[in-house]
Amino acid sequence: MNDQLRAISELDRVIHEPGRLMILSLLWPIKECDFLYLRNATEMNKGNLSSHLARLESAGYVEIEKTYRGKVPQTLLRMTPAGSTAYEKYRQALKTAF
């Protein structure tokens, strides 16, 4: 197997899913954001977004913090250093592959 094919076969499958890739791409350049911002940016429905976030959280790529803004519940999201490293590796792998 050549290097390009190997890079494709070794792509991180957690990140490779388009929905999760969108989430990580949006979280990558910022410090933190809330659930509403991600929902507006990605135009995903709540269920989809929640399930993708849960998957990313279980992989250790995203940190989720439940808090309140006044009396309204707010979900804060930020990318972890592990998520950032994995995202960078994914980008490098894509560049190697193509």
Add this chain to the structure above:
Amino acid sequence: MKAISPSSLEWHKRYDNVDGTGEMFLGAMLLGIALLSYLQSILKDPIWVTHGFARLIFMYAVLASVMGPAFLLRRISKRRFTFPRTGYVALGMGAHHNAKGTTHGRTRFKRSRRIAIVAIMGSSIRFGVAMVCLIGFGARHLEAIPCLPILCDVAYLGMWVLGYGFLIARIGGPHRWKWFLLLFMAVGLILIGILHTGSVLAMSRPVSLFVGLIWVTSGIGTFFSYLRHTHPPAAEIE
């Protein structure tokens, strides 16, 4: 679902001005500069207003008196209207600044950023030196080249129109009326240029005031359009 494109990754930058507060803040900054300039031209008697170290304190005090409230209003507006409607985002140092084990990507990112900063600084210095040389040359050879001050005025006024045009194209959002505002701004600046007979420095006062008012108007228009088209979602478990 939106497709991923490079412009999607710039989403957060445009989002910062989705409510028009960015334009309002820039407009307030220009109004502050105009106020300072007018005060300095009016208050010539106390010499400290226009000369020496005290001038700097006066300058910062005037600018802070305008930009401080503008900054506070922007923060309040974001918390009160923008974050509950379309979400909260904290810009600044993102996760990409602490990526470990992939110095390859980081280095390239930082190098490209360094190159961009050096290029911008180099261009600004060159532009500044060219303007100073042009003004100096114009002052010495005013009789020989009578059209030189006009060229300086055109370059100065054109810079504002291009600046606002760039702002609209970059972070203006889907507001077509802003292009009419740009046209209005261009016409207004041409009128100021025709009616004003003094130097570029003297002309900068009405120009700052006019451009500042245009930007504030543009920001207010964007803000009301944002309020009309967005509504806070009902609170539920996320």
